Amino acid sequence: MRFLMLNWRDPENPEAGGAERVSLAFMRALRERGHEVFWFSNAFPGAAPRYERDGICFLRGGGKGTSILAALRWYRRQPRFDLVIDQHHGIPWYAPWWCGTRCVAYIHEVLGPIWQVFYPGLLGWIGRWQERWTHWLYRNVPFWVPSPSTRRALQAHGVRNVTWLPNGCDTPPLPELEPKPLTPPVRLIVVSRLAPNKRVDHAIEAVGHLLQRGLPAELTVVGGGAMEVPLKQLAHRMGLTRQIRFTGPLPESEKNEELRRAHFLLHSSVREGWGLNVLEANAMGTPAVVYPVDGLVDSTLHGRTGWVVARERPEELAEMVARVWQAPAAYEACRRKAWERAKRFQWQEVLPRVCDWLEAHARADLARAEAIAAEVAHLG
Template identity: 60%
Template sequence: MRFLMLNWRDPKNPLAGGAEQVSQRYLQALRERGHEVAWFANRFPGSASFEEIDGIPVHRGGGQGTSIVSAMKWCNAQRRFDLVIDQHHGIPWYAPWWCGTNCVAYIHEVLGPIWNSFFNWPWDVIGRWQERMTHELYSRVPFWTPSDSTRRLLELAGVQTVKVLPNGVDAVPLKELPPKPLTEPVQLITVSRLAPNKRVDHAVQLLAELRKRGVRAELSIVGGGHCEPDLKGLVKSLELVGEVHFRGRVSDVEKNRLLAAAHFLVHPSQREGWGLNVIEANAMGTPALVYPVGGLVDSTIADVTGLVAARETPAALADELGKLSLGGERYAGLRENAWRRAFEFRWERVLTPACEWLEEQARG
């Protein structure tokens, strides 16, 4: 069978993230099962119109506002696909109305309030309205998503069929869990793009909250993005220059080393599809401290594999940490549970049911 992934980013795009990482793994798995796969994405500066990435043919055309037309022209010139995967990132590809074959919608999160982080009025209002209208339009199209939180939001929007297929992670869990008592300075880490919706500034403000409470802590910020200058300004204004360390973009080996050295991954995002880096941290024996938002409450089991704040504020994050005693058994229990659960999300455990579902959709 032939499968086409439509996603405005591909793995080589400078803005590529977790969505592209997992999309690549699904296409590779389909290819290993004997199927033909292809990926269509937007052009970006310096990109070629075609290249092969780890065995996956990646075709590029158009940009913001024009890539749908480019995809239509390209797709119509190809031999018929058995299934087109229309991946939504705020704006869909409207593929069910032009691809001429079976189609599923693939969505990681319903953006909702994230529109307000990137756009001012009236574009934020238009974006949220457009997203609601999209879900009404796609109500009879089968959806695929990684979390129950997103499933519930889609069903509230009127979508009739939603398949939840949890993501896997590339990080290999530690073979054994070494001791790591909770001591001062408490070592915290964030791993994400430095974008408004990730709210890494809340992790910085968490350090200031902990300092007010007499708790010494340090924060490593892994990742890059256009919010970095503002974050550095915030660190300076809060007099935290010696406690916050900007690590930039790092290799997977270095990321895993930093995750293993931290006491907690802090994830104050507005909303996530799943929160891949939560499970990556868990695999390194590090629980997560997260906000009570979609995706993060799926990847983190409150008071079992990590801590979920009562509210979306740095003070609420500090409250959760304050419930733990230094050197106490509760932290050791969170680590143990998080590490053991990470084994459930090895790719070899999640790819087979996902591929079987996609094959079923391709057969119509």
């Protein structure tokens, strides 16, 4: 069969992130099953118009506002596809109205308040309005999402057919859960693209609150992005340059080692599609303390695999860390359950079901697709 992924970014785009990482895993798995797989994305400066990776043919054309037309022109010259995957990042490709074949929509999160973070004022409200209007327009198109939160948000916008198929995790769980005594200082970690919507400044402020409580704490920030300089300036203003360490992006092995030594992952994003780094931390025996937002309330089960604070405030993160610090037995039980749960989200567990579901849609076997969706419900 022939599959096409439409995504604004491809894995080699400088702005590629977790969405492209997991999308590549799914498309690679389809290719390994013997299917033809194509990926069309925006062009960017210095980018080749075509390349191949892992047997997948990558095409680039157009930019913001023009890549849909470039994709349409390219598409009309191709043999018929069995399934087109229209991946939204705030704005869709409108593929159901021009692809002439079966189509599913794929989104990681409903952006909602994230629009206001990047586009304050009227422009942000316009973004939210068009996103909601787009979901209404797509209400009869099957959607594929990585979390129950995103499914609920789409259903609230009138979408009728939404299937939750979880993302896999590249981080293999530790073979054995090693001891991690709660001895000071509290070792905290953030693993994130340093963008405004990730609110890494809240994690830095949480360190300040812990120190005010008399609890020694240190924070390692893994990742890079536009907010790196402002975040370093914040740490300096707060007098936390000795407690906050910025590593920049790290190779997987080094990132995993940082996760392994930490006591807690902090995640204070505005909203997530899932929160993959939560499962990565869990695989390394590290539970997370997270904000009560879409995606994070799915990747973290409160009181069982981590903790979800009541309000989106840095002092709430500090309060939860301090409370758990005084309950080592509860901490140990939680981190063990998190480690065990991470095993259920390894790629070898996830990929077969997702590929089966995509193949069922390519064959228009909707009964089979629904049965597969029911099979994954227990993973949550």
